[in-house]
Amino acid sequence: MTKVGIIGAGAWGTALASVAHSAGCDVLIQAHEPDVAEAINTQHENTVFLPGVKLGPSIRATTDASEAAQADAVLLVMPAQHLRTVTSSLKETWPAGVPAVICAKGMEQETSALMSEVMADTLPGVTPAVLSGPTFAIEVANGLPTAVTLACADEAVATMLCDTLGTQRFRTYRSTDIVGAQLGGAVKNVLAIACGIVEGKGLGENARAALITRGLAEIARLGVTMGAHAESLMGLSGIGDLTLTCNAMQSRNFSLGVALGQGKALDEILAERRAVTEGVYTASSLTNLAGRLGVDMPICLAVDDVLNHFADIDATIKGLLARPYGEEDPLAKNNT
Numbered sequence: 001m002t003k004v005g006i007i008g009a010g011a012w013g014t015a016l017a018s019v020a021h022s023a024g025c026d027v028l029i030q031a032h033e034p035d036v037a038e039a040i041n042t043q044h045e046n047t048v049f050l051p052g053v054k055l056g057p058s059i060r061a062t063t064d065a066s067e068a069a070q071a072d073a074v075l076l077v078m079p080a081q082h083l084r085t086v087t088s089s090l091k092e093t094w095p096a097g098v099p100a101v102i103c104a105k106g107m108e109q110e111t112s113a114l115m116s117e118v119m120a121d122t123l124p125g126v127t128p129a130v131l132s133g134p135t136f137a138i139e140v141a142n143g144l145p146t147a148v149t150l151a152c153a154d155e156a157v158a159t160m161l162c163d164t165l166g167t168q169r170f171r172t173y174r175s176t177d178i179v180g181a182q183l184g185g186a187v188k189n190v191l192a193i194a195c196g197i198v199e200g201k202g203l204g205e206n207a208r209a210a211l212i213t214r215g216l217a218e219i220a221r222l223g224v225t226m227g228a229h230a231e232s233l234m235g236l237s238g239i240g241d242l243t244l245t246c247n248a249m250q251s252r253n254f255s256l257g258v259a260l261g262q263g264k265a266l267d268e269i270l271a272e273r274r275a276v277t278e279g280v281y282t283a284s285s286l287t288n289l290a291g292r293l294g295v296d297m298p299i300c301l302a303v304d305d306v307l308n309h310f311a312d313i314d315a316t317i318k319g320l321l322a323r324p325y326g327e328e329d330p331l332a333k334n335n336t
Contacts (some may be wrong), residue, residue, distance in 0.1 A: 005071035080106025105185035180232030189279030196257020
């Protein structure tokens with residue numbers, strides 16, 4: 001694999017373009033916005049979503065997703081809620097035998113589907129892979145050491161993708177658990193909003209550490225119910241991504257939670273942002289999915305109540321703290 005196409009030129013897509021270039025690949029990135037494509041081609045910089053980071057001059061940009069898909073491997077890095085529309089438009093032109101690497105972290109809001117399930121509907125027959133892990137785009141783009149999970153049910157494809165994208169400073173760890181890799185990346189966004197609220201409310205580091213730990217138990221319960229491997233959730237795409245996203249203002253989800261905890265309205269926060277905050281959309285689909293499966297996820301449910309059902313934050317926190325004491329078994333049915 002020497003030619004990599006990237007669909008989605010936000011901060012993360014741009015950072016991955018830089019990674020693929022550093023790994024020696026020929027890179028074409030698709031941008032939805034013409035001004036972003038022009039800036040990458042003429043200034044060798046994504047001045048809108050990743051300003052200040054110089055890109056390799058051989059990285060090219062287009063506004064045509066089907067052009068970017070003519071590659072040996074294609075990375076899908078659009079916001080999760082746009083994946084169905086984009087991949088549906090590529091069904092007739094997707095090259096035979098080319099795998100799709102899902103880099104979006106979230107669930108489809110309307111259906112509660114994982115991204116691989118959306119892809120199965122829209123690109124039947126295309127081999128799905130998932131790239132996930134603790135990755136702030138700016139650090140990856142600047143070449144700081146990073147490690148990720150690259151999951152694919154086809155071990156040979158996973159190995160090829162790891163070899164294609166991996167570098168000394170972007171370490172790729174192979175997995176066959178695409179369900180686990182996706183759940184960790186999706187649920188952590190919702191939990192990061194909860195941790196941000198804790199920070200914004202000034203509830204302390206003890207509370208945040210407890211929330212992360214009990215949040216991981218919620219991920220594990222859902223994951224095992226859906227057939228994920230429990231050990232995957234202890235890896236980079238699980239606890240690794242969770243700890244990063246729940247502890248830094250670089251995280252859009254954490255910073256949104258901080259603003260909510262400080263009293264700002266959700267609409268006001270979102271109006272100030274151009275980049276998507278995935279946890280806002282995942283919260284409702286996640287709680288719907290958990291309800292259908294009978295999985296207890298009280299922290300995620302509380303976040304959904306605050307975001308989508310106008311629940312009072314202080315009353316919601318009080319309700320969580322009033323829950324009965326339970327056994328510390330992360331896979332116990334009701335123990336958060």
